[in-house]
Amino acid sequence: MNIRQTALLGVAFAFVTSVAHAEISDGVVKLGVMNDQSGLYADLAGKGSVEAARMAIEDFGGKLNGKPIEILSADHQNKPDIGSNIVRQWIDVEGVDAIVDVPTSSVALAVQKITSEKDTAFLMSGPASTRLTNEDCAATGVHYTYDTYALAVGTGKAMVEEGGDTWFFITADYAFGHSLEQDTANVVKKNGGKVLGEVRHPLSSADFSSYLLQAQGSGAKVIGLANAGSDTTNAIKQANEFGIVQSGQQLAALLMFITDVNSLGLDVAQGLTLTTGFYWDMNDETRAFADRFSKRMDGQRPTMVHAGVYSEVMQYLKAVDAIKDDGGKAAVDQMKKTPINDFFAKNGKIRADGRMVHDMYLAQVKTPSESKMKWDYYKILRTIPGDQAYQPLSESKCPLVKG
16 A cells, blocks of 8 residues: 555545544433522522423424434532532433533532533533633533623623712622622722622521621622522512611612512512613513413513523534534534524624623613513613623633633
């Protein structure tokens, strides 16, 4: 065999190998939706995210390249060790091809390491920490719906511009809370404000009295709640009982979902400013999705996490269908090449660091007299363009970003 024949044989072998690799593994596409289904984040994600993923699969047609699409779900109980064990079981034993949702940033950071090692796509709707697209980024990860930087740019900047130039933070003591506090503090300082102090609380706190008293005693114009779910609603309820807002201080709910407003009621939540990546009542497309979702969820309207899950699952399935390969990096690489235009995002794009860039919205909770029906809770104050909402790539600490 001469040199030319050997070279041709090598090229042919490489081609056959690549074609053999580009396939649907195990003859099925499996998605694992993991989140908090029993604790403080159950309403904002939970079973609603599972249902949103199921809707996307059904709308896609239920099969991919002739292969069935299956869905698994699990409750990580907001614990990184439990979440990690579930994901390893799913990938190693169940043959799961993509992990979906995963609110609670500490769990998501642990999962990101596993999915990166095992070439499994990680489609994140629920977690918020910017570490997921910075120092802990991965070629298999897509951070889809929102992050702490976008929340800070929206709510933090707006409140400083309206005169809330001194802040005290009440912060959930784990990765998400720390990230949200830091990003918001940076925005406050950049816009001429000052941070007077902070206090940390454990996840799923019932009693916020001591934290609220410290915040009240600081004299800060704004008390920033760097937490989410029932931690946020409990803090707001107790602040209302203490008369904190009535005495002149403002509350900044730095991450608030429409399910939180529904839980609080407009009498308590009215006037709060928040940042969101989605609102169900923005246009005909969002209302159509929300109506379908609501029928399957006993009347509940979707949060931005639920909408993000549907969108990211649909984009993933389209990517796998295009390349006929459910490998994690291959699928995410294809997603990065494809603009996102659906009810959730217009002209959305996934960057090299895995951040899906799309418009965010600054909203204010309506008064009871302004609301015409249940779930009619937001006034959209302004659109924050995606290139302003998210951390610039020039500031990225992600190793995937070429300097």
